[in-house]
Amino acid sequence: MQLTHLITQSIVACTVATLAVAKESFDEELVLKSLADGKLFTHFQFTTRLDYEPSGDALFSHYGLFPKAIGQIIQRYGARELHLTFTQGRWNYEDWGYPIAQSAGTGVELWAWMYRTESIEPNWKALTNALSGLFCASLNFIDETITSRPRMSFRPEGFYNEQADPMHERQDDPSDDSELRYGSLPHESVCTENLTPWIKLLPCKAKAGVSTLLNAHKLYDTNFHSMAIHVRPVCKDVDCNQKQLELVQTVTSVFDPVRVTARREWSFQSLFDRKIERSCAVASLSRVLVLLPTITEDNAWQIFPSADDSMMYKVGEETRQVAVYDLAKVHVPFDLQMIWQEHIFLFPLQPSFPPFFAHRYFTGYGQERGGLTVNIVNQNPNETVPVIYFDSIPWYLKLYLHTLKVSVTWGQDVRQDDLIKQTYYQPAVDRSRPSVLEMWLTLPPNSVTTVSIEFDKVFLKYTEHRPDANRGFDVG
Amino acid sequence: MSPLLYIPAFAIRLALFHIPAIAETLASRVEIVTPITSYKRLTEGLYLFESHVPPYDGGVFHQSPIFLALFQLLNFLPSITVPILYALTDITIAYLLTEITTKKQAIYGVKPKLEVEKGAKGIEPWVVGALYLFNPLSILSCVSKSTLIFTNASIVLAVYYALQGEKSLGMFWVAMASYLSFYPAMLVAPIILIILNWGANGSTILKKDIVLHCVLLYATWLAALLFLSYQLVGSWDFMGATYGVIIFLSDLTPNVGLFWYFFIEMFDQFRPFFLVVFQLHAFIFAAPLSIKLSEHPIFVTFMLCGIMGIFKSYPSIGDAALYLAFLPIHDELLKYMRYGFLTANLFLYASTLGPIFWHLWIYAGSGNANFFYAITLVYNIGQILLLVDVMYAMLRRSFDVEHPESLGKEVVQK
Numbered sequence: 077m078q079l080t081h082l083i084t085q086s087i088v089a090c091t092v093a094t095l096a097v098a099k100e101s102f103d104e105e106l107v108l109k110s111l112a113d114g115k116l117f118t119h120f121q122f123t124t125r126l127d128y129e130p131s132g133d134a135l136f137s138h139y140g141l142f143p144k145a146i147g148q149i150i151q152r153y154g155a156r157e158l159h160l161t162f163t164q165g166r167w168n169y170e171d172w173g174y175p176i177a178q179s180a181g182t183g184v185e186l187w188a189w190m191y192r193t194e195s196i197e198p199n200w201k202a203l204t205n206a207l208s209g210l211f212c213a214s215l216n217f218i219d220e221t222i223t224s225r226p227r228m229s230f231r232p233e234g235f236y237n238e239q240a241d242p243m244h245e246r247q248d249d250p251s252d253d254s255e256l257r258y259g260s261l262p263h264e265s266v267c268t269e270n271l272t273p274w275i276k277l278l279p280c281k282a283k284a285g286v287s288t289l290l291n292a293h294k295l296y297d298t299n300f301h302s303m304a305i306h307v308r309p310v311c312k313d314v315d316c317n318q319k320q321l322e323l324v325q326t327v328t329s330v331f332d333p334v335r336v337t338a339r340r341e342w343s344f345q346s347l348f349d350r351k352i353e354r355s356c357a358v359a360s361l362s363r364v365l366v367l368l369p370t371i372t373e374d375n376a377w378q379i380f381p382s383a384d385d386s387m388m389y390k391v392g393e394e395t396r397q398v399a400v401y402d403l404a405k406v407h408v409p410f411d412l413q414m415i416w417q418e419h420i421f422l423f424p425l426q427p428s429f430p431p432f433f434a435h436r437y438f439t440g441y442g443q444e445r446g447g448l449t450v451n452i453v454n455q456n457p458n459e460t461v462p463v464i465y466f467d468s469i470p471w472y473l474k475l476y477l478h479t480l481k482v483s484v485t486w487g488q489d490v491r492q493d494d495l496i497k498q499t500y501y502q503p504a505v506d507r508s509r510p511s512v513l514e515m516w517l518t519l520p521p522n523s524v525t526t527v528s529i530e531f532d533k534v535f536l537k538y539t540e541h542r543p544d545a546n547r548g549f550d551v552g
Numbered sequence: 553m554s555p556l557l558y559i560p561a562f563a564i565r566l567a568l569f570h571i572p573a574i575a576e577t578l579a580s581r582v583e584i585v586t587p588i589t590s591y592k593r594l595t596e597g598l599y600l601f602e603s604h605v606p607p608y609d610g611g612v613f614h615q616s617p618i619f620l621a622l623f624q625l626l627n628f629l630p631s632i633t634v635p636i637l638y639a640l641t642d643i644t645i646a647y648l649l650t651e652i653t654t655k656k657q658a659i660y661g662v663k664p665k666l667e668v669e670k671g672a673k674g675i676e677p678w679v680v681g682a683l684y685l686f687n688p689l690s691i692l693s694c695v696s697k698s699t700l701i702f703t704n705a706s707i708v709l710a711v712y713y714a715l716q717g718e719k720s721l722g723m724f725w726v727a728m729a730s731y732l733s734f735y736p737a738m739l740v741a742p743i744i745l746i747i748l749n750w751g752a753n754g755s756t757i758l759k760k761d762i763v764l765h766c767v768l769l770y771a772t773w774l775a776a777l778l779f780l781s782y783q784l785v786g787s788w789d790f791m792g793a794t795y796g797v798i799i800f801l802s803d804l805t806p807n808v809g810l811f812w813y814f815f816i817e818m819f820d821q822f823r824p825f826f827l828v829v830f831q832l833h834a835f836i837f838a839a840p841l842s843i844k845l846s847e848h849p850i851f852v853t854f855m856l857c858g859i860m861g862i863f864k865s866y867p868s869i870g871d872a873a874l875y876l877a878f879l880p881i882h883d884e885l886l887k888y889m890r891y892g893f894l895t896a897n898l899f900l901y902a903s904t905l906g907p908i909f910w911h912l913w914i915y916a917g918s919g920n921a922n923f924f925y926a927i928t929l930v931y932n933i934g935q936i937l938l939l940v941d942v943m944y945a946m947l948r949r950s951f952d953v954e955h956p957e958s959l960g961k962e963v964v965q966k
Contacts, residue, residue, distance in 0.1 A: 442915040445580070474612055476592065478599035503600065503610025506802050534611075535804040537816050 154191035165300035183262035218259030229466035262552035268292035285356030343413035355403035479530040561685035569635035578696035586866035591697035608793035617781035646681035653677040675883035684877035693870035727773035738838035745849035854878035888945030898934030
């Protein structure tokens with residue numbers, strides 16, 4: 077016990093020492109929100125920022141809060157920006173609305189802006205392999221047969237976007253010095269062996285602060301969970317004189333308290349089987365936020381302990397309250413509890429469709445050919461919505477671009493040319509690259525737009541089938 | 553006789569083209585269309601080409617650039633033009649076969665004959681045309697819009713012009729056929745033999761010079777076609793996407809041939825070796841046949857077309873339709889054939905069970921790849937048996953013609 081204490085002290089001492097040199101900061105937040113169908117949305121977000129010069133060489137030889145493992149990987153392999161998500165389950169837009177953080181597809185999704193050098197291809201390969209080792213995931217399977225380079229769908233989120241002020245003339249276009257690489261493994265199952273190395277990147281690990289609640293047994297017993305890390309360069313000021321490297325780590329889960337108790341009530345203890353014992357000492361900001369539902373007659377609730385601080389946020393027309401708990405000030409052990417005045421939760425029979433959502437599904441039967449259909453719904457009554465549809469299809473589905481049809485099934489009668497602003501298509505090459513389809517669509521108000529395309533299923537060599545061939549292939 | 557023959561053939565084809573359920577089903581059957589002759593893939597290639605996406609930079613389109621030019625042109629015309637083009641091509645093939653038969657009968661008329669053949673009339677030339685036009689295989693292949701029909705037409709045109717003594721045109725059409733589907737390159741030898749034996753009547757030029765001239769013509773035409781293609785698409789990518797796929801078999805879609813199953817199951821380290829073996833095997837018959845049967849070059853063409861139809865990497869029933877059309881030209885051999893009943897049954901058996909086993913494997917899921925492969929083996933055994941039988945008939949008849957005294961004598965092997 078004493079030994080642990082000693083080590084903790086020395087770690088704190090080290091951290092303080094480097095803080096003075098490297099100028100780092102660390103924030104942590106937990107956001108909770110009750111969803112319309114009784115589920116509970118929890119979102120952990122940990123942000124580490126480091127002042128740096130992108131060209132600086134010995135950047136990560138001394139490190140404090142910013143994890144050395146990530147820093148060295150992105151520096152060694154020339155990644156300007158890195159986004160990696162591990163997701164299991166499907167985000168249910170009909171019932172849950174939009175997620176707070178960027179939503180990702182099932183499995184593993186990785187995209188990075190890589191500095192354009194001669195060794196960009198080996199760098200990307202090395203990056204996927206390094207991340208594969210770091211997160212105990214099969215990221216090394218993101219090879220050239222899966223990697224794509226979308227043209228329209230992704231924008232760098234780094235400093236240049238920060239100053240996307242139209243008054244500012246962009247100094248240099250980010251696409252000048254870096255290229256996008258994108259790969260996804262929809263088959264990958266995400267589990268505790270991915271979470272453990274992810275937690276190790278945090279300065280307080282799972283010992284203090286909101287990260288205490290990251291209990292793998294509970295997090296993976298949920299309807300949806302998504303774990304992500306995003307590394308990007310950001311600006312500290314408007315003119316971008318000071319640059320920072322930002323690492324955002326998030327864990328998003330959708331719990332189902334109704335499944336256990338038939339009521340919506342929850343507490344940290346019931347959700348995570350843990351309480352927050354102490355706050356993280358190195359965090360400059362350590363908070364728990366609860367987005368409070370509006371109180372109506374049949375929707376009365378109470379929250380314990382009551383918040384000493386609260387904020388307001390706007391959703392469309394109405395304003396809602398947010399309870400804010402600063403972990404530096406709360407009484408420990410801290411257990412938050414929310415109780416509804418209801419005997420049993422009545423499931424809402426009317427789904428609350430968000431204004432804009434999409435469905436993708438396969439058509440056809442047999443092992444020879446099939447089709448892919450996407451319905452994109454725009455429920456906005458009077459606004460045209462521009463969207464970019466991006467799909468990267470593995471080579472073993474041979475797409476026929478001439479069968480691509482875009483039509484509006486209800487709403488106004490619109491010509492195909494008015495719907496599609498721009499299309500980028502890269503046909504697949506057998507055993508070496510995927511098909512990439514990107515379309516810039518303008519969805520008319522209050523309409524369902526259907527995109528469909530036909531494909532042939534390629535006959536594979538016996539070695540090219542995945543293990544458990546009868547399960548089929550996942551197409552992300 | 554001819555119009556009476558062509559009008560119903562033309563009408564059947566157009567009628568089938570206008571029943572979408574039939575035309576679309578045929579266009580997607582693996583027995584009829586292959587990755588290198590599929591009209592759907594051609595449409596895709598054309599679409600990519602017109603959308604300024606390089607059509608050969610992808611895994612879908614494996615057909616010659618000249619099709620892009622031809623069908624781009626046809627796109628400006630009403631949509632009925634394409635079925636008419638296909639039907640007319642088939643009619644042309646039948647007409648040329650009739651002409652070839654007439655010419656062949658004139659040539660063989662002065663050759664030594666068997667006693668029983670004297671006074672007997674050979675097959676009516678129009679029957680040869682009719683046998684092609686009303687062969688279900690050629691009708692199905694035509695209605696599927698398989699681009700193989702253009703290769704078949706080129707081969708028939710080459711034989712026709714070679715018989716006319718038109719060296720340049722004859723070699724052009726062989727070059728065209730080899731340009732379209734690579735394997736007909738082996739037909740250079742029999743076509744030159746036709747020109748040499750019967751085409752160059754009364755000429756004083758040395759035989760060696762004629763051969764050299766023909767080979768040069770072939771090389772020039774082929775180079776010209778390839779260069780024209782390069783000009784059309786602006787890169788040499790098409791070489792890999794067309795001939796590369798035919799040679800290296802990168803698309804393993806099943807067909808009626810022998811390659812796909814082997815190369816799906818093959819251990820990777822043996823792949824290059826067996827590719828060489830399989831491809832060499834298809835070509836290896838060209839030289840011995842041309843040497844042994846140099847007096848019967850049309851027959852050599854028939855044999856080589858048959859071998860192509862069995863041993864090429866992406867065969868379809870359209871290949872069988874072509875060599876089966878050449879068979880009745882040599883009607884004098886039919887009386888020597890021994891396995892007619894067996895061969896006919898094997899063909900019928902395969903054509904009934906082929907689609908059934910395909911359905912069991914791909915759609916019902918109650919069968920597997922072995923079912924379909926087994927039935928393609930039966931089909932190929934039928935074809936091989938037919939070729940062996942015809943070859944035997946040819947050799948036996950030649951022997952009998954040369955040794956009329958041995959007829960009716962017993963042969964004892966010691």
